[in-house]
Amino acid sequence: MKQLVFKICVCLALAGFLLFTNSLLAVSASEYEVRGDKYMKEHRYRVAAATYKIALKYAPDSSELWEKHRQAIESGKSVEIYVNRGKKLLGKGFVEDAGKMFQQAVKLEPRNETLWKLYENTLIESPHIAVIANDRDAWMVFKQGRDNFDRGHFQAARRMFAKVAEHTTEEKLLYYARDYMKKTDERLRDFHINEELRTFHP
Numbered sequence: 001m002k003q004l005v006f007k008i009c010v011c012l013a014l015a016g017f018l019l020f021t022n023s024l025l026a027v028s029a030s031e032y033e034v035r036g037d038k039y040m041k042e043h044r045y046r047v048a049a050a051t052y053k054i055a056l057k058y059a060p061d062s063s064e065l066w067e068k069h070r071q072a073i074e075s076g077k078s079v080e081i082y083v084n085r086g087k088k089l090l091g092k093g094f095v096e097d098a099g100k101m102f103q104q105a106v107k108l109e110p111r112n113e114t115l116w117k118l119y120e121n122t123l124i125e126s127p128h129i130a131v132i133a134n135d136r137d138a139w140m141v142f143k144q145g146r147d148n149f150d151r152g153h154f155q156a157a158r159r160m161f162a163k164v165a166e167h168t169t170e171e172k173l174l175y176y177a178r179d180y181m182k183k184t185d186e187r188l189r190d191f192h193i194n195e196e197l198r199t200f201h202p
Helices: 002-041 045-058 063-091 095-108 113-125 135-150 154-167 171-200
Strands: none
Touching: 002 045, 002 063, 045 063, 063 095, 063 113, 095 113, 095 154, 135 154, 135 171, 154 171
């Protein structure tokens, strides 16, 4: 009789311990899930994904947690895609298009200072800031545009040539600017065609 009572007590103790352990795991998973949700709202996707991952270690059968973890990973991946595209465009001199890519990345992670710096640098490098007060300035901007053209920075060059054509009073410089505008248009057209081909035929 004593042995039976002892066995019953042991079983009850084990059951209580298991219930207590499961409740702790549930609380831990819930706490990390709440933290992950908070990070997602703050657009801190990488931190959110890591937090959901910890929660899943406590609750691996939670389909909701798996879905949240997937969404966090995909959102973080989108940021990387925009940054990589922006850097590629920037390297080819497409400052404005690169800025748009970095801006999309900032929208996804607005608290990321590195992304802000990438975006703001494209604004600083923009050819829109070229100032032409007289024909001497126009010649200087034209030379900058030609330098950009020679380096393959066709978008920046195109804007500079257009600005020269708009403000210069010299017929010779106007002719040169328009001529280079045509050349850059051809290069830009070829670039976009090649990019579309790469999209459809990776």
